[in-house]
Amino acid sequence: MFVDKVHIHVRGGDGGAGCMSFRREAHVPKGGPDGGDGGHGGNVVLVADAQKSSLIDFRFKHHFKAARGTHGKGSKMHGARGDDLVLRVPVGTVVRECSEDGKETGGLIADLSHDGERAVVAEGGHGGRGNIHFVTSTRRAPAFAELGEPAREGWIELEMKLLADAALVGMPSVGKSSLIARMSAAKPKIADYPFTTLSPNLGVATSGDDSFVLADVPGLIEGAHEGKGLGHEFLRHIERSALIVHVVDVTGGFEGRDPVEDYDIINHELAAHAAELAERPRIIVANKVDAVPAGDERLVRLAERVRQDSIAAAGGDEFAESPIAPKLFCVSALTGEGVDSLKAAISSEVLKLRAEAAAADAATETYDQVWQHKREERDRAFSVTPEGADAWRVAGRQVERMVVQTDWENEEAVTFLQHRMRRLGVDDALAEAGARSGDEVRICEVAFEYESAEGAEDIFAELDL
Numbered sequence: 001m002f003v004d005k006v007h008i009h010v011r012g013g014d015g016g017a018g019c020m021s022f023r024r025e026a027h028v029p030k031g032g033p034d035g036g037d038g039g040h041g042g043n044v045v046l047v048a049d050a051q052k053s054s055l056i057d058f059r060f061k062h063h064f065k066a067a068r069g070t071h072g073k074g075s076k077m078h079g080a081r082g083d084d085l086v087l088r089v090p091v092g093t094v095v096r097e098c099s100e101d102g103k104e105t106g107g108l109i110a111d112l113s114h115d116g117e118r119a120v121v122a123e124g125g126h127g128g129r130g131n132i133h134f135v136t137s138t139r140r141a142p143a144f145a146e147l148g149e150p151a152r153e154g155w156i157e158l159e160m161k162l163l164a165d166a167a168l169v170g171m172p173s174v175g176k177s178s179l180i181a182r183m184s185a186a187k188p189k190i191a192d193y194p195f196t197t198l199s200p201n202l203g204v205a206t207s208g209d210d211s212f213v214l215a216d217v218p219g220l221i222e223g224a225h226e227g228k229g230l231g232h233e234f235l236r237h238i239e240r241s242a243l244i245v246h247v248v249d250v251t252g253g254f255e256g257r258d259p260v261e262d263y264d265i266i267n268h269e270l271a272a273h274a275a276e277l278a279e280r281p282r283i284i285v286a287n288k289v290d291a292v293p294a295g296d297e298r299l300v301r302l303a304e305r306v307r308q309d310s311i312a313a314a315g316g317d318e319f320a321e322s323p324i325a326p327k328l329f330c331v332s333a334l335t336g337e338g339v340d341s342l343k344a345a346i347s348s349e350v351l352k353l354r355a356e357a358a359a360a361d362a363a364t365e366t367y368d369q370v371w372q373h374k375r376e377e378r379d380r381a382f383s384v385t386p387e388g389a390d391a392w393r394v395a396g397r398q399v400e401r402m403v404v405q406t407d408w409e410n411e412e413a414v415t416f417l418q419h420r421m422r423r424l425g426v427d428d429a430l431a432e433a434g435a436r437s438g439d440e441v442r443i444c445e446v447a448f449e450y451e452s453a454e455g456a457e458d459i460f461a462e463l464d465l
Contacts, residue, residue, distance in 0.1 A: 004054060004055060004159065004160040004161075005055070005157070005158065005159045005160065006055045006058040006059060006062075006157075006158050007062065007098055007102040007155055007156070007157050007158075008058050008061075008062045008063070008064060008155070008156060008158065009062055009063045009064070009100075009153065009154070009155050009156075010044040010064050010065075010121050010122040010153065010154065010155075010156060011044070011063075011064070011065045011066070011122055011151055011152070011153035012041050012042060012043050012044055012065075012066045012122040012123050012124035012125065012151035012152050012153070013040075013041025013042040013043075013065070013066040013067045013068035013069060013082035013083075013124040013125065013151055014041050014068040014069070014124070014125045014148055014149070014150050014151050015038055015039070015040055015041045015068070015069050015124065015125030015126045015127040015128060015148035015149040015150075015151070016037075016038025016039045016040075016041075016068065016069035016070045016071040016072060016079035016080075016127045016128065016148045017038045017071045017072065017127075017128045017145065017146070017147045017148045018035060018036070018037050018038050018071075018072045018127065018128035018129045018130040018131070018133075018145035018146045018147070018148075019035035019036050019037075019038075019071065019072035019073050019074055019077075019130045019131070019145055020033075020035050020130070020131045020142075020143060020144055020145040021033065021034050021035040021036075021073070021074035021075075021130070021131065022034060022141070023075075032132075032135070032140075032141070033130075033131040033132050033134075033135060033141065033142060034074055034075055034076050034130075034132060035072060035073075035074060035076075035130030035131040035132055035145050036072030036073050036074070036075070036076050036077040036078040036079065036130045036132075037072045037078045037079065037127050037128065037129050037130050037133075038069055038070070038071050038072045038078075038079045038127030038128040038129075038130075038146075038148045039069030039070050039071075039072075039078065039079035039080045039081040039082060039127045040069050040081045040082065040124050040125070040126055040127045041066060041067070041068050041069045041081075041082045041123075041124025041125040041126075041127075041148075041149075041151045042066030042067045042068070042069075042081065042082030042083045042084045042085060042124045043066055043084045043085070043120045043122065043123050043124050044064055044065075044066050044084070044085045044087065044120070044121050044122035045084050045085065045086050045087070045118055045119070045120050045121070046087050046088075046089050046093070046095060046110065046112060046118065046119045046121055046158075047086055047087070047088050047089070047112075047116065047117070047118050048088075048089060048090070048091045048092075048093065048112035048113070048114060048115055048116060048117045048118075049088040049089065049090065049091070049115065049116075050091050050115040052088055052089060052090040052091075053090060053202075054090060054160065055089065055090065055093070055158055055160055057087075057088075058087075058158065064085055064087060065085065066082055066083065066084055066085040066122070066124055066151070067082035067083045067085070068082045068124075068125075068148075068151075069081055069082045069124065069125070069127045069148065070082075071148070072127070072128070072130045072145070076130070076132060078127075078130075079127060081124075081127075082124055084124075089112060089158060089160075090160050091112065091113065091114065091115050091117075091163055092112070092113060092160055092161045092162060092163040092240060093112045093158055093159065093160050093161075094108070094110075094111050094112075094158075094159045094160075094161060095108070095109040095110045095111075095112070095119060095121060095156055095157070095158060095159075096108055096109060096156065096157045096159070097109060097154065097155075097156060097157075098155050098156060098157040099155065100155050102155070102157065105157055109121055109156065113163065113240075121156055122151065122152050122153060122154070123151065123152045124151050124152075125148055125149035125150050125151040125152075126148070126149040126401065126405070127148055127149075128145055128146030128147045128148045128149070128405055129145065129146045130145050131143065131144060131145045134416065142412065142416075143410070143412055144407055144410040144412045144413035144416065145407070145413075146405040146406070146407075146413075147404070147405045147406070147407055148405070149401050149404060149405055150404060161239055161240050162200055162202065162215050162240065162241075163213070163240050164202060164213045164214060164215035164240070164241050165212040165213045165214070165241065165242060165243060165346075165350040165353075165354075166212060166213075166214050166215070166241055166242070166243040166244070166245050166283075166346055166349075166350060167214075167215045167217055167238045167241035167243070167244055167245065168180060168214065168215065168216045168217060168245050168247055169217055169238060169244060169245070169246055169247070169266060169270070170246060170247035170248060170249075170262070170266060171248075171249070171253075171257070171262045171265070171266065172218075173249065173253050173254075174247045174248060174249040174253070174262075174287055175247060175249060175287040175288060175333045175334075176216050176217070176247050177201065177216055178287075178333035178334065179216075179247060179285070179287065179331070179333040179339075180201060180203045180205075180214055180216040181203075181333075182333045182336060182339050183203065183205040183214060183339060183342075183343055184203030184204055184205040184214055200215055200216060200217050200218065201215070201216040202214070202215055202216075203216070205343055205346070205347075206343075206347075207340075207343040207344045207346070207347035208344070208347070210347045210350075210351060211347075212346060212347055212350040214245075214346075215238075215241060217238055238270070238273075238277065239274060239277070241280075242280070242281070242350070242353040242354075242357065243280065243281050243282070243283065243346065243349050243350055243353060244270070244277070244280050244281070244282045244283070245282075245283045245285060245346065246263070246266060246267075246282055246283070246284050246285065246326070247285045247287050248262055248263050248284065248285065248286055248287065248302060249262070249287055249288055250286045250287065250288055250289060250291075250292055250296065250298050250299050250302060250330075251288050251291045251292055251298075252298065258298070259286070259298050259299075259301070259302045260298075260301050260302055260305050263284070263302060263305060263306075264305075279324055280324065281323055281324050281349060281353065282324070282326040282327075283326065283327050283329060283342070283345060283346060283349065284302075284306050284326045284327065284328045284329070285328075285329050285331055285342060286299060286302055286303075286328060286329070286330045286331070287331055287332065287333055288332060288333070288334070289330045289331065289332050289337065289338070290332035290334060290335050290337060291332075299330070302328070303328055306326050306327075306328040307328075309325070309326050310322070310325040310326055310327070313325040313326070327345065329341060329342045329345060378397070379396075379397035379398055380396075380397075380398050381396055382394060382395060382396025382398065382399045382424075382426065382429070383395050383396060384426075384429045384430055384432075384433045384435075385433075386433070387442060390436075390438070390439045390440060391439065391440040391441075391442065392430060392433065392435055392439060392440070392441050392442065392450070393442050393443075394426060394429075394430070394441060394442070394443045395443075398424070399421075399424065399426065399443060400443060400444050402417060402420055402421070402424075403417070403443045403444050403446055404444060408446075430450060435450050436450070437450060437451045438450070438451075
């Protein structure tokens with residue numbers, strides 16, 4: 001079964017709690033703190049695997065959770081980190097945040113377009129620090145430690161887009177499956193009725209010493225860019241193909257369609273789905289020429305339309321060349337007529353496009369984890385917003401982490417949190433937002449009473465847990 005889009009819920013492992021402990025050895029009076037750190041929770045990691053051909057592994061199982069970190073112990077024994085949960089997906093998988101019902105998608109998390117490429121989709125919680133980290137010149141015996149941080153969780157969408165050098169597109173029953181079967185070792189289902197192909201097929205074709213990957217995309221119909229005929233489900237598989245091979249049935253099929261009209265419809269649907277598809281290099285294949293006489297009027301009109309498009313792509317100069325000008329080949333997938341010439345042309349075009357892509361990649365500075373750096377920047381930021389009368393909500397990943405890792409039963413730990421908030425600039429942000437002494441400040445499920453810096457040494461006092 002070919003599955004190319006799924007929604008799954010991922011959760012990292014919770015972080016282990018830090019330990020509050022002191023050395024207790026014979027003949028060692030007043031032993032110092034020796035509490036170990038809790039281990040970080042494991043991450044949920046997606047890895048692109050060239051051996052995977054679909055997302056079938058996620059069709060029936062939708063919830064995935066990594067292992068939690070273990071708690072720290074005395075004698076500076078740190079807890080073990082939770083094991084990462086590695087999920088393997090096909091190369092070409094796009095990962096996005098999405099809502100629980102899957103109807104809305106959020107920001108792009110990763111685009112796994114290379115074999116072995118990795119992306120962390122659910123981070124494990126940070127392990128709490130043991131009391132050995134809180135010793136200062138004035139605090140010689142800290143009697144508190146941090147709790148473990150809960151892990152991140154959420155729903156994500158996995159969308160697979162085929163990675164092929166060239167994509168065969170066209171109306172239903174124009175012979176795309178027959179053509180890929182003739183050009184490669186692929187064995188697609190072939191029959192004389194529309195929509196025989198219901199999922200994309202991949203085949204490796206060779207021409208001389210070179211080879212290329214060819215994708216047979218199910219037939220498109222007018223209105224495909226609006227979702228008609230499962231258009232959206234198929235059109236996305238064309239997006240990654242550098243070369244478009246547009247197959248036209250010159251006989252018109254059983255319905256007696258006009259080949260030129262079919263040609264125009266598919267060009268319109270590609271451009272309407274994604275504007276850049278109109279700028280892709282194209283090869284036009286007039287298929288089933290064995291069934292029409294030489295000089296057939298339909299074939300002549302198609303050749304003239306392709307010639308006009310080539311002139312238009314070259315800026316109106318009939319003798320100029322353009323890299324996106326369409327080229328016409330007359331073939332018969334049934335008899336093999338013209339297929340070798342077509343394969344040679346596709347191979348030549350693919351090699352040229354590969355060289356251009358490699359040069360572009362070399363000239364462009366890339367960062368494998370740009371999206372992750374952006375997420376870390378968002379984590380460090382926080383916001384202050386009014387929430388009802390005389391109440392303020394402080395939101396931000398780092399601020400919230402401090403709160404959830406605080407042991408609220410330990411007064412010394414709460415005092416330490418107050419100083420961390422001040423250093424982070426939360427008190428200044430509240431003052432700039434217009435907070436006044438006595439206002440309520442809410443972070444996660446905890447509420448504080450705000451006091452201006454002029455009114456007290458500590459700007460936060462615990463109000464409600």
